[in-house]
Amino acid sequence: MAIDITGPSISRVSGDNKSGSLESKNRDAVSLKMDQQSPSRADSLTLTRDSDMLKKIENTINERPIDNNDKINRLKASIDSGGYNIDPKRVADKFIQFEISLTG
Numbered sequence: 001m002a003i004d005i006t007g008p009s010i011s012r013v014s015g016d017n018k019s020g021s022l023e024s025k026n027r028d029a030v031s032l033k034m035d036q037q038s039p040s041r042a043d044s045l046t047l048t049r050d051s052d053m054l055k056k057i058e059n060t061i062n063e064r065p066i067d068n069n070d071k072i073n074r075l076k077a078s079i080d081s082g083g084y085n086i087d088p089k090r091v092a093d094k095f096i097q098f099e100i101s102l103t104g
Helices: 022-036 049-063 069-081 088-103
Strands: none
Touching: none
16 A cells, blocks of 8 residues: 655744644644545455366366376386487477477
8 A cells, every 4th residue: 555645754843833743744644645545345356267167177187196107117117228218309309399389
């Protein structure tokens, strides 16, 4: 919440002080301004159909069991035996496809 302080910021040092100090007046003005700025309506949140769909997809994914142990064991065995070959051209092509999908 922004506070708008108007008026001089120098307090009165001497002179007639019958009507109160400037500091007191400024403090009262700030207090009044803050009271006037209080929200007159409540905040609200509206979910779209897309967000509902994304939430359902997320729940579906979270409910699926993760069972990659067989695949992981096969890859470990292949790497340990030296039979796992990496094709650098294929990896580079996949990187390029990924970058294109981000920009396109």
